[in-house]
Amino acid sequence: MLGRYLPLPGVILALVGCATLLVSGVDVMVVVAVLLLWCGSLWLVGAQPPPPQPKAKNTAFSRDTMGEMIEHSETPILVTERDRVVIANLMARKLLGAHAVGQDVRMALRQPEAVSLLDSGGDGSAIVRGLSRRRDIWRINRKELDNDVAVIELVNKTAESDISRAHTDFVANASHELRTPLASIIGYVETLREDVGNLEPKVGEKFLGTIHREAQRLEALVSDLMSLSRIEAEKHELPNDEVNLSAIVESAARDGAGTDRISRLDFEASDTFLVCGDAQQLEQLVRNLVDNAFKYGRSDETVTVRLHPKGRARVRLTVSDRGDGIAPEHIPQLTRRFFRTDPGRSRASGGTGLGLAIVKHIVERHRGRLDISSKLGEGTRVEVLLPLAKTEN
Ligand code: ADP
Secondary structure (H helix, E strand, O other): OOOOOOOOOHHHHHHHHHHHHHHOOOOOOHHHHHHHHHHHHHHHHOOOOOOOOOOOOOOOHHHHHHHHHHHHHOOOEEEEOOOEEEEEOHHHHHHOOOOHHOEEEHHHOHHHHHHHHHOOOOOEEEEEEOOOOOOOEEEEEEOOOOOOOOEEEEEOOOHHHHHHHHHHHHHHHHHHHHHHHHHHHHHHHHHHHHHOOOOOOHHHHHHHHHHHHHHHHHHHHHHHHHHHHHHHOOOOOOOEEEEEEHHHHHHHHHHHHOOEEEEHHHEEOOOOOEEEOOOHHHHHHHHHHHHHHHHHHHOOOOOEEEEEEEOOOEEEEEEEEOOOOOOOHHHHHHOOOOOOOHHHHHHHHHOOOHHHHHHHHHHHOOEEEEEEEOOOOOEEEEEEEEEOOOOOO
């Protein structure tokens, strides 16, 4: 019926009307015509059937649906009814234990900051420490749905706060590293200015030498800091220039050795290896590793640099020295900025404490792997694996 229907009350009214006409003596044909017109117009106007009535609200069903919706969220979520936990999703059960369901939410969360947020009622948020582990930081958000039901979301802020602490530590360390040579330069310049007439030429010469060395240290530090920030900024951009790694490693290893140590450099590449890379950064990586190998290796020993294939898709660069080596407990920390096993030795040899942090970031940008192995009293071997460029056959 094209979605139309004859409303029953209208039809009854039409029949009653027509019956009245018949009783009052109107011609039967006229009455039939009136009835047809009446019912026909009712059909044409055709009111739509009344909309279906909404089903009665079923709270058990909506609670189940809500539970299913939040179950696999990566954020721990609780639903409370009159402050009792009625739903805890998977992450919330992992965080607080399955027994949290059915508990008073203040008992489940326990922390004083959380309890005072919950006691205050209504919407709001609070920062809570040590919810699962001592150093954890969580933000608790409470949103009331109606008078009895509330949703409590627990957002883990630990990583964010670790990043911000690492940032603060980095600024503090960098400032300290910059201030030390600067203080030394200022001290010597002041002495020179005060005693300019009385200083023996030899002493003056020595002071100038120190100022020059400290200024060079400052320059190296600023240049490494700038490299690090540039590499970090590009970290997620995969380099797409195809470069000849064998040529880059050979020339950078020579640079890293310098003219006075070149005779102790032993370089060998088994082939020409092409990689997708940033030539400048790869040079810097090799220079830093070779410089370290000479700095911390014994002064009469050879530094070995090798390039060999690793499987069919990667190339392996190794830089090995024979020297004092590194204690196993220090190895995981070597790529941290400003970490040194022997700060005096590093500074005396012009080290900034940033060389391996730069290497790590360059390797990450090139989707490679860095591995440092060392034996105390024997020496250190640094291995870098890089993916080979895909050559078309
Ligand atoms: P630095 O400028 O101090 O050399 P790096 O980041 O290059 O800074 O290295 C960090 C620390 O790692 C160094 O201070 C040193 O203690 C240790 N290290 C790095 N390479 C070697 C190596 N080949 N042999 C022994 N120790 C090394």
